[in-house]
Amino acid sequence: MSDATVNDAAKTTESTTSEPLGETYLDKFPAEAKVVRSALYSSFLALALGGLFGVIQTLHRTDFLRIMESETYYTVLTAHGVFLVIAFTIFFLVGVFTWAVTTSLDREVEDIRFTWAWLGTMTAGAAMAAAAILAGFTDSLDMSADVLFTFYAPMQAHPLFYLGLTVFVVGTWMAGADWFRSWFAWKKENPGERIPLPTFMVLTTMIMWYVATLGVATAILAFLLPWSLGLIDSVNPTLTRTLFWFFGHPVVYFWLMPAYMMWYVLLPKLSGGKLFSDPLARVVFVLFLLLSTPVGIHHQYLDPGISEGFKFIAMTNTMFLLLPSLLTAFTVVASMEHGARQRGGTGRIGWLKALPWRDPVFAGMALAGLMFAAGGFSGMINAGMNINYLVHNTLWVPGHFHLTVGTAVALTFMAASYWFIPQLTGKKLWNRPVALVQVVLWFVGMTFMANAMHRAGLLGMPRRTAEPQYDGFEYEAGVGSVAELDAQIALGGIILTLSLVLFFAVIIGTVLGSRSDEVPANGYADTLSGPEDSPKILDNLKLWFGLAVVLVIIAYTFPLLSIIERGGLFGPDITAFPQSIDIVSMAWLTVEQYATDTFTSATEVAQATIDGVLR
Amino acid sequence: MSSATEQNQADQGAGGPQLDHPVREIGHDEYDPIGTLTLIMLYFLLLAFLWVFMYFVEFLGNDPTVIGWIGTGVGMA
Amino acid sequence: MRISTEGLLIVLAFTVVLVVELRTVLAWFNLELTVFESLMFSVALIVAIVVWALFPQDGSRDTDASGSS
Numbered sequence: 132m133s134d135a136t137v138n139d140a141a142k143t144t145e146s147t148t149s150e151p152l153g154e155t156y157l158d159k160f161p162a163e164a165k166v167v168r169s170a171l172y173s174s175f176l177a178l179a180l181g182g183l184f185g186v187i188q189t190l191h192r193t194d195f196l197r198i199m200e201s202e203t204y205y206t207v208l209t210a211h212g213v214f215l216v217i218a219f220t221i222f223f224l225v226g227v228f229t230w231a232v233t234t235s236l237d238r239e240v241e242d243i244r245f246t247w248a249w250l251g252t253m254t255a256g257a258a259m260a261a262a263a264i265l266a267g268f269t270d271s272l273d274m275s276a277d278v279l280f281t282f283y284a285p286m287q288a289h290p291l292f293y294l295g296l297t298v299f300v301v302g303t304w305m306a307g308a309d310w311f312r313s314w315f316a317w318k319k320e321n322p323g324e325r326i327p328l329p330t331f332m333v334l335t336t337m338i339m340w341y342v343a344t345l346g347v348a349t350a351i352l353a354f355l356l357p358w359s360l361g362l363i364d365s366v367n368p369t370l371t372r373t374l375f376w377f378f379g380h381p382v383v384y385f386w387l388m389p390a391y392m393m394w395y396v397l398l399p400k401l402s403g404g405k406l407f408s409d410p411l412a413r414v415v416f417v418l419f420l421l422l423s424t425p426v427g428i429h430h431q432y433l434d435p436g437i438s439e440g441f442k443f444i445a446m447t448n449t450m451f452l453l454l455p456s457l458l459t460a461f462t463v464v465a466s467m468e469h470g471a472r473q474r475g476g477t478g479r480i481g482w483l484k485a486l487p488w489r490d491p492v493f494a495g496m497a498l499a500g501l502m503f504a505a506g507g508f509s510g511m512i513n514a515g516m517n518i519n520y521l522v523h524n525t526l527w528v529p530g531h532f533h534l535t536v537g538t539a540v541a542l543t544f545m546a547a548s549y550w551f552i553p554q555l556t557g558k559k560l561w562n563r564p565v566a567l568v569q570v571v572l573w574f575v576g577m578t579f580m581a582n583a584m585h586r587a588g589l590l591g592m593p594r595r596t597a598e599p600q601y602d603g604f605e606y607e608a609g610v611g612s613v614a615e616l617d618a619q620i621a622l623g624g625i626i627l628t629l630s631l632v633l634f635f636a637v638i639i640g641t642v643l644g645s646r647s648d649e650v651p652a653n654g655y656a657d658t659l660s661g662p663e664d665s666p667k668i669l670d671n672l673k674l675w676f677g678l679a680v681v682l683v684i685i686a687y688t689f690p691l692l693s694i695i696e697r698g699g700l701f702g703p704d705i706t707a708f709p710q711s712i713d714i715v716s717m718a719w720l721t722v723e724q725y726a727t728d729t730f731t732s733a734t735e736v737a738q739a740t741i742d743g744v745l746r
Numbered sequence: 747m748s749s750a751t752e753q754n755q756a757d758q759g760a761g762g763p764q765l766d767h768p769v770r771e772i773g774h775d776e777y778d779p780i781g782t783l784t785l786i787m788l789y790f791l792l793l794a795f796l797w798v799f800m801y802f803v804e805f806l807g808n809d810p811t812v813i814g815w816i817g818t819g820v821g822m823a
Numbered sequence: 824m825r826i827s828t829e830g831l832l833i834v835l836a837f838t839v840v841l842v843v844e845l846r847t848v849l850a851w852f853n854l855e856l857t858v859f860e861s862l863m864f865s866v867a868l869i870v871a872i873v874v875w876a877l878f879p880q881d882g883s884r885d886t887d888a889s890g891s892s
Contacts, residue, residue, distance in 0.1 A: 472770075
């Protein structure tokens with residue numbers, strides 16, 4: 132297969148990337164390419180919807196354009212959050228991970244029907260949750276899920292929302308099983324070999340996901356779903372929140388890990404170099420597996436009912452979690468520099484000019500990485516318990532995560548799409564300059580929006596609020612004015628929307644194009660220092676899984692026990708909001724009553740008939 | 747080593763007359779990531795500065811953000 | 824052109840970051856610019872960069888700005 136690559140590469144003369152042309156993913160794995168393509172299209176659909184709701188609520192809360200009632204704001208905000216951070220990111224992840232496993236193990240999936248089955252399960256789950264959320268827009272259906280991405284009780288969603296999320300997560304569990312199955316089969320045929328890096332990344336991330344989703348599965352299946360069905364009267368909000376954040380912090384790494392994978396395995400190649408260190412990359416992923424979950428309480432620094440001591444432990448773990456991200460900054464930059472120097476770059480700073488900035492895939496990922504460095508600082512502020520009190524629940528926090536998931540992840544995914552869509556369709560990218568403008572616009576738009584959000588947060592402007600303006604109160608703006616910050620946020624939102632429109636133009640243009648020979652060959656970066664330089668223990672997934680579980684038990688047993696001891700498993704008798712669910716349970720009761728009546732009368736009729744016959 | 751990795755090694759050598767083709771090959775031992783060190787040091791200095799700044803502003807100035815001249819914020823004026 | 828069109832685009836993107844932050848940073852040093860002044864400054868800076876990039880025009884550099892569609 133390497134011969135084919137070389138021959139094909141010799142044909143090219145006018146390609147503008149350093150990547151040789153050749154056998155695409157579609158050529159090598161046509162059946163898998165179809166699955167990956169479907170996953171990516173699902174994620175793009177979620178991105179389009181989520182982006183639309185994003186701009187609507189940006190203009191609403193900055194009071195530039197209010198096309199809806201402020202009550203509807205929460206439906207829009209829920210849709211924005213859930214569609215983007217659950218559907219967009221995770222559909223993209225399963226596509227990329229399938230690519231990574233099949234490419235790096237160089238084998239097809241074990242059973243393509245199973246692969247379709249998990250994608251179908253995820254899609255069904257996403258559709259159910261989406262239906263419940265979107266139903267909030269109409270009063271004619273007695274259904275809503277205006278509970279935001281965090282679905283904190285006592286806010287209550289329609290059962291379909293919780294059920295949809297569950298089905299979606301079960302789909303991701305099946306996807307993980309599919310990848311593990313591929314790995315087991317490969318291991319049998321290649322005994323004693325090191326796990327190829329992309330597969331290693333997939334497997335460690337999925338182990339983290341299995342551990343993490345236990346929290347949300349418990350929260351939904353044991354408490355929230357039965358509660359919304361009316362089977363139990365009340366829940367303990369502190370408990371369900373804590374279980375949510377048990378999952379809620381690792382999920383941010385679930386978004387981030389595919390982006391990291393792109394930075395480790397694609398970016399060095401696009402820069403014209405090699406990955407600086409394979410062992411370091413493995414260490415990073417192992418650290419994320421170990422440390423992502425036992426830190427969730429750092430999202431609850433302001434929650435009453437959890438003692439300061441537990442919060443302090445979560446803070447310590449969180450600070451350790453900076454380590455793998457800083458390791459990544461080093462490894463990724465060093466790999467880019469290797470590429471730049473191979474391309475003739477010189478000097479301490481001058482090498483940056485030698486990087487392939489004209490390539491939208493590279494430029495998008497590099498700009499995303501830069502934004503992530505800025506998000507890293509605001510993350511350190513969030514992580515510190517005492518400083519967190521100043522910014523908690525303010526617009527600072529959305530400012531932070533629009534740099535991390537909104538740029539580091541989303542922009543990397545969009546840039547990666549410019550590489551993946553040609554791989555998956557065999558068609559050349561429709562318009563590279565437009566693609567480059569798109570990634571740069573995202574960077575500029577987010578500069579305006581995230582900067583102003585952070586600053587507004589420092590003034591105390593709350594998040595999750597449709598109308599953040601109050602009678603008899605004025606924010607003390609540091610420099611400039613609140614109106615100016617609002618204008619920056621709105622301007623940023625508009626630029627981001629424009630960027631999204633260009634993104635879809637490029638994707639649709641590419642998909643509608645015709646097949647081309649000028650598509651880079653499928654593959655990923657080679658390494659300067661390979662797996663043979665790393666200790667074998669790094670590949671011992673059982674060990675890391677065991678350690679991760681132990682750390683979770685240490686971090687969570689006592690907080691959970693103390694929460695249950697104080698508030699009980701089902702809490703004080705809380706009142707659900709909104710009340711409409713009572714109607715559901717009343718309807719249920721009515722159905723039940725009707726069924727019982729029918730059954731009773733049927734029994735009576737039957738009894739009478741039998742009696743009649745017997746007589 | 748998996749065949750995918752071998753393929754990538756082939757990729758590295760298979761250039762053709764392309765616009766952005768690498769002009770030299772730098773191996774593991776010749777590579778000195780001095781530029782990375784520079785950038786990381788800059789980021790580190792920035793973080794250290796912001797951290798110290800944050801301490802003065804949030805604790806000594808007792809305001810959530812700098813308002814007006816920095817000197818007031820850090821207790822110099 | 825001194826730098827490629829793509830290079831210019833990236834440089835301008837970084838300039839936006841500088842411009843957005845500049846007014847706040849200057850205010851810490853008792854240099855209060857109004858919104859209008861800082862807007863004017865930004866426009867001037869961007870125009871200066873574009874002019875620097877475009878002249879002297881030697882036109883010999885081959886860019887793929889026309890696209891590959």
